[in-house]
Amino acid sequence: MSQIGKTQAPQRSVNLRPLPAIIFSSRWLQLPLYLGLIVAQGIYVVQFLKELWHLVLHVTTFSEQQIMLVVLGLIDVVMISNLLMMVIVGGYETFVSRLRLQNHPDQPEWLDHVNASVLKIKLAMAIIGISSIHLLRTFIEAGNIGSGEESSYTMTGVILQTVIHTVFILSAIGIAYIDRLSHHTVEKSA
Known part of the structure; x- marks a missing residue:
């Protein structure tokens, strides 16, 4: 998106004929799906903390291989969480509605060109x-x-x-x- 597009005020809503308006509005049916993925991400956070706690409790009794397997499990949870974030943020931005995060200090870099x-x-x-x-x-x-x-x-x-x-x-x-x-x-x- 160009700098000009970023600084312009949002356009007024356009009046569509009934059928195109229904079809265009149907994109909001995806919102519960993205909210469900946010819940799934919360479950992964709980799973991560559970595995991390398990590792901390057994740090002196686990072998190096067991520690490596638990750490790989933790990395796996993080990567799945990253995948969820890409789907949630990128999918919402691409298929539902703009997030309008311009100039937000925490905006992911990849979101500019998604x-x-x-x-x-x-x-x-x-x-x-x-x-x-x-x-x-x-x-x-x-x-x-x-x-x-x-x-x-x-x-x-x-x-x-x-x-x-x-x-x-x-x-x-x-x-x-x-x-x-x-x-x-x-x-x-x-």
């Missing part, structure tokens, strides 16, 4: 980060794999998680590539 395309790429990158944490956790726990049928199932799980993680990466690359192609097409037609 749109559906940017949001998709950011979400894909966050999902890859979360998947990476889960995969790292699985690799650490894979060191404890014993022998027998259970071991085979666990190795299959490790392989499947690796394949899924790879698919996430390829999907993010595909989304970014398509976004880049669409921007080049728009620039050439302008």
